Amino acid sequence: MKTAILTAALMILMTAANARTLTVTTNSTGAPESNFKVWVLQPGSDAIKFRVTNPAEEKIVLKIYNDKKEKVFHRTIKNKKAASILCDMSKCKDGTYTCVVLRNGQEELRKPVTLK
Numbered sequence: 705m706k707t708a709i710l711t712a713a714l715m716i717l718m719t720a721a722n723a724r725t726l727t728v729t730t731n732s733t734g735a736p737e738s739n740f741k742v743w744v745l746q747p748g749s750d751a752i753k754f755r756v757t758n759p760a761e762e763k764i765v766l767k768i769y770n771d772k773k774e775k776v777f778h779r780t781i782k783n784k785k786a787a788s789i790l791c792d793m794s795k796c797k798d799g800t801y802t803c804v805v806l807r808n809g810q811e812e813l814r815k816p817v818t819l820k
Contacts, residue, residue, distance in 0.1 A: 747790070752768060754766045754787070755786070756789075765780050766789060776796060802815070803817055
């Protein structure tokens with residue numbers, strides 16, 4: 705029982721350390737604050753997951769580039785809802801890929817992910 709709890713705690717800690725979170729707080733014209741957050745996760749050895757919360761109808765662009773700086777994935781989202789996009793990378797070669805998130809044309813996040 706103790707081993708299972710310790711294993712679960714270590715998995716949560718590793719996931720939190722591996723996922724880079726960006727939080728941006730905006731407050732325009734007295735409106736309530738909204739927190740934009742984005743994560744790039746690697747749920748398996750052949751997948752990359754983007755998670756976006758509170759996009760506030762902004763244009764969010766998700767991209768993945770290979771080591772030759774060639775774009776292998778591109779998706780644009782523009783809605784109020786949170787989004788979770790899973791990219792199947794099983795047909796891509798092993799190596800390091802760069803995940804980029806743009807918000808209204810400005811780079812918010814750049815994270816390398818290694819597929820094995």
